[in-house]
């Protein structure tokens with residue numbers, strides 16, 4: 001047995017496993033999926049093609065891509081009792097809670113995928129197709145929109161916009177979302193992917209692994225930074241106030257969302273691409289307000305702290321310009337990352353080893369057990385929950 005060494009808080013820099021799915025070169029600012037640079041994929045491919053790449057480890061032929069597209073279209077529909085359940089959830093529920101519960105309940109209708117250690121590319125496709133439907137059913141109910149149709153002819157990006165906004169996206173809008181989906185599809189052992197792999201490593205199933213991942217992505221330190229970026233822009237209001245607001249925040253040691261990264265020491269390559277899309281969508285909408293504000297925020301944060309933007313800086317501006325409510329930003333992240341989560345779970349099954357790190361114990365070991373009636377009065381416990 002290896003002697004426990006120093007604690008690596010947050011498992012920072014700990015190499016936990018070997019993977020062929022995703023490589024991040026934090027010094028050069030490169031992100032690679034299965035050998036392909038994200039910049040090429042964002043410029044030349046589609047989300048479906050990237051999902052295929054993550055699952056199969058190679059790019060599809062035209063025929064394989066056509067088959068995948070029609071499969072994803074067919075797999076969108078939820079079992080009727082699940083649709084009814086989602087429609088009856090409290091309308092004020094946080095969307096990520098609905099998504100987590102929806103994934104977990106969908107498993108009850110997919111018994112083959114829910115057995116211990118089971119999971120297939122078919123299950124990965126089912127989840128990737130169904131997540132936007134789960135959210136679409138819920139959001140339409142709370143927003144008073146008409147019920148969702150399957151629309152199998154729509155690409156995942158166009159379906160997502162139709163499901164959430166009940167309108168036909170323009171080509172540019174669908175492409176902007178498609179690029180965002182490509183860029184969020186995988187990111188090595190980020191917290192939610194790690195959670196999925198930990199769950200799979202116990203020989204649990206694909207749906208349980210994705211349920212763990214959705215719960216992990218819900219945390220604001222992982223998903224949700226783009227929502228906070230938009231709150232900051234609302235708070236700033238006009239370009240003249242950027243300098244003052246940002247400097248005040250930094251002086252109070254507050255974090256500016258959308259900046260900094262655990263792995264990238266230079267600009268996150270996803271931010272570079274999304275910056276361009278924020279400008280393109282802003283120009284198409286005749287509204288460059290967010291883009292102009294963000295450029296100025298970037299300038300101040302870089303000058304004052306030397307920090308670079310991450311993927312979350314510009315994505316929220318694109319989603320907002322398309323009319324997507326802020327609380328759906330993290331679900332959209334999940335619609336994309338589910339392709340990576342499932343690829344990692346399937347890879348975990350290929351080379352399974354229970355993930356079980358160890359803790360450095362810092363408590364006492366030799367306390368003497370005192371019978372309950374002989375114990376001195378302790379502090380008053382807080383009230384019970386609820």
Ligand code: COA
Pocket residue numbers: 221222225254255256257258259260261262263305307310311312
């Ligand atoms: N705004 C202001 N200061 C920041 C910062 C930010 N966004 N990110 C890091 N820093 C500062 C820290 O305050 C710290 O400064 P100090 O040494 O003076 O205390 C220093 O940079 C290092 O921070 P640390 O938390 O150790 O870096 P990390 O690598 O663990 O953090 C993040 C990575 C992503 C958690 C962090 O950059 C952050 O909180 N960013 C904002 C949230 C965000 O955008 N999340 C999405 C990530 S894709």
